[in-house]
Amino acid sequence: MIPYGRQHITDDDIRAVEKILRSDFLTQGPAVPAFEAELCKATGSQYASAVNSATSALHIACLALRLGRGGMLWTAPNTFVASANVALLCGAQVDFVDIDPATRNMSVDALKQKLETSERRPDILMPVHFAGRSCEMAEIADLAKIYGFKIIEDASHAVGGSYRGSPLGRCISSDIAVFSFHPVKIVTTGEGGAALTNDPELDDRLKVLRTHGVTRDPRLMETTNAAPWEYDQLELGLNYRMADIAAALGTSQMSRLESYVARRKELAGRYNSAFEASGFGDQLGLPPLDDLEIHQSAWHLYTVEVPARVNKRRLFEALREAGVGVNVHYQPVHLQPYYRRLNFSEGDFPNAEEYYRRALTLPLHPQVTEEEQDKVVNLLLEQL
Ligand SMILES: Cc1ncc(COP(=O)(O)O)c(C=O)c1O
Numbered sequence: 001m002i003p004y005g006r007q008h009i010t011d012d013d014i015r016a017v018e019k020i021l022r023s024d025f026l027t028q029g030p031a032v033p034a035f036e037a038e039l040c041k042a043t044g045s046q047y048a049s050a051v052n053s054a055t056s057a058l059h060i061a062c063l064a065l066r067l068g069r070g071g072m073l074w075t076a077p078n079t080f081v082a083s084a085n086v087a088l089l090c091g092a093q094v095d096f097v098d099i100d101p102a103t104r105n106m107s108v109d110a111l112k113q114k115l116e117t118s119e120r121r122p123d124i125l126m127p128v129h130f131a132g133r134s135c136e137m138a139e140i141a142d143l144a145k146i147y148g149f150k151i152i153e154d155a156s157h158a159v160g161g162s163y164r165g166s167p168l169g170r171c172i173s174s175d176i177a178v179f180s181f182h183p184v185k186i187v188t189t190g191e192g193g194a195a196l197t198n199d200p201e202l203d204d205r206l207k208v209l210r211t212h213g214v215t216r217d218p219r220l221m222e223t224t225n226a227a228p229w230e231y232d233q234l235e236l237g238l239n240y241r242m243a244d245i246a247a248a249l250g251t252s253q254m255s256r257l258e259s260y261v262a263r264r265k266e267l268a269g270r271y272n273s274a275f276e277a278s279g280f281g282d283q284l285g286l287p288p289l290d291d292l293e294i295h296q297s298a299w300h301l302y303t304v305e306v307p308a309r310v311n312k313r314r315l316f317e318a319l320r321e322a323g324v325g326v327n328v329h330y331q332p333v334h335l336q337p338y339y340r341r342l343n344f345s346e347g348d349f350p351n352a353e354e355y356y357r358r359a360l361t362l363p364l365h366p367q368v369t370e371e372e373q374d375k376v377v378n379l380l381l382e383q384l
Contacts, residue, residue: 005184054180054193132298161298213237
């Protein structure tokens with residue numbers, strides 16, 4: 001099976017992890033701050049907090065921005081359930097903004113319209129950079145100034161991408177940006193995520209929240225003249241810490257970030273060229289390629305939209321049977337049984353629903369060979 005995504009592990013990665021296994025600290029040692037420093041270097045962001053998943057990072061990002069009971073978060077329906085779930089975990093409500101069919105990202109026009117017409121506007125907006133391509137953050141940040149909401153970028157797909165010349169995760173137009181390091185993502189720590197910010201107070205809160213709400217930092221402690229063994233619990237936090245084993249893998253992987261993204265981009269361009277050359281390009285709904293001025297995707301996913309006349313389920317099964325690990329990203333979150341019970345229903349976000357009916361993710365990761373890619377293209381074209 002040619003998987004749609006998978007990790008790439010080198011001998012250097014193995015040596016980096018082995019070094020930690022032979023060291024004094026499997027967790028709470030120096031490898032996590034070293035990984036965080038790598039993330040800051042790669043993005044230009046001031047602060048990074050590494051945690052055990054992007055879901056955890058999104059959760060503490062919401063808590064750090066004081067989302068709670070009575071609060072409201074808006075995100076896009078074309079995402080993994082975690083983007084919306086974290087708001088509910090804070091006791092807040094969730095609503096969605098439909099996508100732009102051309103980019104599969106949150107539509108700025110739909111956002112504008114919803115802001116103008118809604119009685120309950122969001123406290124936090126969570127745009128999701130689908131497949132690693134940035135949302136239109138400059139326009140979104142302008143709306144944030146008018147309507148006073150905070151922004152958490154769900155950049156789970158997007159480490160290594162850039163927008164208007166700045167690396168994604170730099171938080172130029174947001175309060176916090178979150179990466180995922182799950183094995184199918186651009187770089188991996190096994191499980192893992194990070195929350196990046198340029199705001200020192202938010203960074204303090206993120207770091208306290210990821211470790212039980214507890215701190216030994218004298219700058220933050222309320223206990224004066226604390227004994228050397230004392231710590232203060234300042235918040236109701238969680239244990240979302242990343243282990244040093246994972247962080248060391250992440251630092252080693254980050255040394256190849258640029259080459260990984262370059263190879264993904266090359267393969268995505270090759271897919272588009274092959275489909276266009278076949279004459280089926282128009283029917284397939286190909287993803288937009290990078291435009292150098294504004295959008296450079298991290299190319300986490302390569303997703304086509306199959307023509308309405310094609311039975312997607314049959315196509316999916318035929319490709320799987322032929323050894324192509326196709327997948328579908330995403331079932332619209334609002335149509336999940338849990339969200340239907342919160343009163344969302346079919347027709348609420350028609351662009352995300354129509355996109356989902358046709359979406360098919362093809363294999364894209366740095367180890368896909370050109371022969372494998374040609375096989376995927378030919379097998380898909382045979383089924384059209
Ligand atoms: C857009 C998006 N947000 C959040 C997550 C959650 O990431 P993690 O698996 O690291 O918790 C994912 C994971 O697939 C995702 O794709």
